[in-house]
Amino acid sequence: MPRFAANLTMMYSEHAFLDRFAAAARDGFRAVEYLFPYEYPAAEIARRLRESGLTQALFNLPPGDWAAGERGIAALPGRETEFEDSLALALHYATATDCHRLHAMAGLVPVDADRTAAHETYVSNLRFAARRCAQRAITLLIEPINTRDMPGYFLNTQQQAHDIVLAVGEPNLKVQMDAYHCQIMEGDITMRLRKHFAGVGHVQIAGVPDRHEPDDNELNYAFLFAQLDALGYDGYVGCEYRPRAGTSDGLAWFQPWKEAQR
Template sequence: MPRFAANLSMMFQEHPFLDRFAAAAAAGFAGVEFLFPYDHPAGAIAERLQRHGLTQALFNLPPGDWAAGERGLASLPGREEEFRRSVERAIGYARALGCRTVHCMAGLLPDEGERATRERLYVENLRHAARACGEAGLTLLIEPINTRDMPGYLLNYQGQARRLIEAVGAPNLRLQLDLYHCQIMEGDLARHIREYLPITGHVQIAGVPERHEPDRGEVNYRYLFDLLDELGYAGWVGCEYRPHGRTEDGLGWFAPYRRHG
């Protein structure tokens, strides 16, 4: 049975952020993930995880100036020192939260003619980040993101991610396979799961096309959850979706998987 982590950046927004941990545990989740922890002291988050018996499955490295539209630093020329500091900051939070997996956002590509240069820098920065994360016992992830939700993002396809992972050559650098993004960009999800699961460190889900609950829309997630079981996937499945209404009211899909007690 897949292990599901509630994404607290999107789910349970009826509650203040630090109260979402209790809500996720009450709903039966064993793990949580979120985009960024940096607005809160690591100790405050760690206390909520411990109090509610939750595992921190994933969070992202600092993305740069999110409010100004930045979506990652790893491919941005002239920001190498800032990127290295962001890696150290994320490692500090990961240690405090007992989190074993972090995601490195690539950044936006302003001009397709710069792709080769930006990808070379991305590989260099990923090598540094993977080495630092490896020394801390962490897995580092990269994630293809669809061009509709995040126009201009450098990384969009699973094959592109695999090529970059191979170029970096670090054993702890793996794929974050987001089935919502994959369906929009490539489709054929069962084939993609079979092909890319050997290099996958984390899976994420959402209904397509509205990014609501996984039982809304065009994807048969029940089939895909069974496929993940069949293939022996033992990692987390992050529920990175925007509830259509009140979060708890949309968890009917989760009833067979929820933690009891």
């Protein structure tokens, strides 16, 4: 049975961020993820996790200037020192929250940019980060993101991501496979999952096309969860979706798996 992590950036937005931990636990989740924790002290987030009995499954490295539209810096030439500093901050939070998966966002690359330079920068930064993460038993992740939601993002397809993992050559670098992004960009999710499973380090879900609950949409998630079980996936499935209304009211999809979370 899959184990689910509530994404506290998108879910439970009816609560203040630090109150979302307890809300997720009340609904039966035993793990959480989110985009960024950096607005809050690491010790405070760790306390909320302990009090709610939750595991921190994943979060992202600082993405650059998010408010200005940046979506990561790992593939941006000239930002290497900033990337190293962002990794150090993320590792501080990971240690405090006992989190063993970190996602490094690639960033937006203009159409006329030198993609070879971006690729080389990405590979170099990821190799550096993976080696630092390995010292703390942390898996570093990269995620293909669809061009409809994030035009210009450097990493878009499963094969591209796994090719980059191969180029980096570090065993603790894996791919974060988000079924929502994969369906929009490529489809054929089951076969892609089977093909690349050994390199998948985290899975995320959302309804397609509107990124709501994983229930009444074009993907058969019950089938995909069975595929994950058959492949022996033992990680968390991140629920990175925007609820149609109240988060708790939209959890009917979660009920068949709720007891298995304990």
